Amino acid sequence: MDEEHLRKRFGERVKHRRENVLGLSMKKVSDRDGPSLQRQVTLEDGRGPNPSSASFAKIEAALQLKPGTARASFRNDADLVPIDEPVYTAQQVAHLLELQRASIELQRVLTEKGLTNWAARGLTAGGGDGLTVSYEGIVELTETLKKLPDSRREQI
Incomplete structure (x- = not known):
């Protein structure tokens, strides 16, 4: 799967969680120590460079995701994992x-x-x-x- 497709799909999942699950604006995410407004726009649109480790950590913190799972979601084209959702082997x-x-x-x-x-x-x-x-x-x-x-x- 190419990087452009991964960025686009990841952006869709981030936007869905932000808007539909948590009901947050981009400003609110930024206020929660998430990515800057500009970076959020590029992330959610699937544009720009791949997220950095810092961006993944900020996304996880602001969107209440389990640490380390945003990167896995991006790489594997998989769902985001909320903090309160158990992960099973x-x-x-x-x-x-x-x-x-x-x-x-x-x-x-x-x-x-x-x-x-x-x-x-x-x-x-x-x-x-x-x-x-x-x-x-x-x-x-x-x-x-x-x-x-x-x-x-x-x-x-």
């Missing part, structure tokens, strides 16, 4: 997917066995504040519940 993502699959299977089995109230506690969209179960615990509980007869729910 491939191994962590795989583990999270395993947890999600195990949780879905647990919910299915609990519902099948008539234990819907137990599964709902603490499993809210906001993360909940109740139920915390390890991956191994979820798998073990799921396998145990699979062995219970459906009529077991009336005895509980």
Whole structure:
């Protein structure tokens, strides 16, 4: 991918974050110790030289990005990474997917066995504040519940 294309795409991402995500003017970004107004115009238009290390650092600070991620966004034509957004390794993502699959299977089995109230506690969209179960615990509980007869729910 050529440098001109990288500059243009990076500028689009910076402008989108500034305007649409943070609702900031270029002046406000400059006031936050970001790049100068003139440099912002050239950056967002994809013109001028490639950003320097200092420019990347200023962009990250003013737009609340994780340190070091603006340069990576530029080089790899990738999204900007906000400070509050976690960054996961491939191994962590795989583990999270395993947890999600195990949780879905647990919910299915609990519902099948008539234990819907137990599964709902603490499993809210906001993360909940109740139920915390390890991956191994979820798998073990799921396998145990699979062995219970459906009529077991009336005895509980």
